[in-house]
Amino acid sequence: EAQVTQNPRYLITVTGKKLTVTCSQNMNHEYMSWYRQDPGLGLRQIYYSMNVEVTDKGDVPEGYKVSRKEKRNFPLILESPSPNQTSLYFCASSPRKGPQHFGDGTRLSIL
Amino acid sequence: GQQVMQIPQYQHVQEGEDFTTYCNSSTTLSNIQWYKQRPGGHPVFLIQLVKSGEVKKQKRLTFQFGEAKKNSSLHITATQTTDVGTYFCAPGPGSSNTGKLIFGQGTTLQVKP
Numbered sequence: 001e002a003q004v005t006q007n008p009r010y011l012i013t014v015t016g017k018k019l020t021v022t023c024s025q026n027m028n029h030e031y032m033s034w035y036r037q038d039p040g041l042g043l044r045q046i047y048y049s050m051n052v053e054v055t056d057k058g059d060v061p062e063g064y065k066v067s068r069k070e071k072r073n074f075p076l077i078l079e080s081p082s083p084n085q086t087s088l089y090f091c092a093s094s095p096r097k098g099p100q101h102f103g104d105g106t107r108l109s110i111l
Numbered sequence: 112g113q114q115v116m117q118i119p120q121y122q123h124v125q126e127g128e129d130f131t132t133y134c135n136s137s138t139t140l141s142n143i144q145w146y147k148q149r150p151g152g153h154p155v156f157l158i159q160l161v162k163s164g165e166v167k168k169q170k171r172l173t174f175q176f177g178e179a180k181k182n183s184s185l186h187i188t189a190t191q192t193t194d195v196g197t198y199f200c201a202p203g204p205g206s207s208n209t210g211k212l213i214f215g216q217g218t219t220l221q222v223k224p
Binding site: 057 | 120152154155159199203212214215217
């Protein structure tokens with residue numbers, strides 16, 4: 001089954017404790033992206049990747065890192081999480097010019 | 112930078128009424144995509160429009176891409192409770208050379224049975 005898998009689905013953690021949210025897709029898509037969703041603000045792009053070893057900043061990259069060492073994986077790293085990064089996060093993948101397929105989301109709470 | 116605005120932000124309708132959401136971009140788009148997100152779910156792709164003036168239908172949903180390729184609309188005829196959710200528009204990943212995407216803020220539709 002074609003899918004985008006995010007882990008964990010839920011996480012409560014504390015300020016400053018490094019965390020990684022994993023994202024994996026099995027559709028051989030070139031393009032991958034991370035979004036955060038906050039009430040009233042819609043989906044805002046954090047980082048994206050056009051292909052392996054190619055990543056770039058989206059609209060709200062501050063406080064986040066990503067890597068794309070393999071085509072299928074695109075982890076989101078919060079080196080020193082802060083409460084303002086409490087949010088719902090979505091990973092998505094797509095062919096270069098096709099529809100985006102979204103993961104089920106990761107709800108992060110940073111205390 | 113590019114901006115994508117959607118109106119209205121919220122809409123409450125009685126079941127059976129029609130609904131329209133509008134999407135306006137500050138720049139010309141090569142394509143536009145529409146997504147639906149049910150409460151508690153993730154965005155799901157509905158359709159992509161590419162041509163100027165293009166109109167596409169999916170059952171009770173009608174999608175339109177403006178002649179200038181800067182605006183788009185989604186119209187739902189005779190809403191049902193299954194239409195509840197948030198509808199987003201966004202340029203597709205192939206619409207720019209950079210891959211940076213700006214989603215509209217979304218229109219949340221509530222349908223009263």
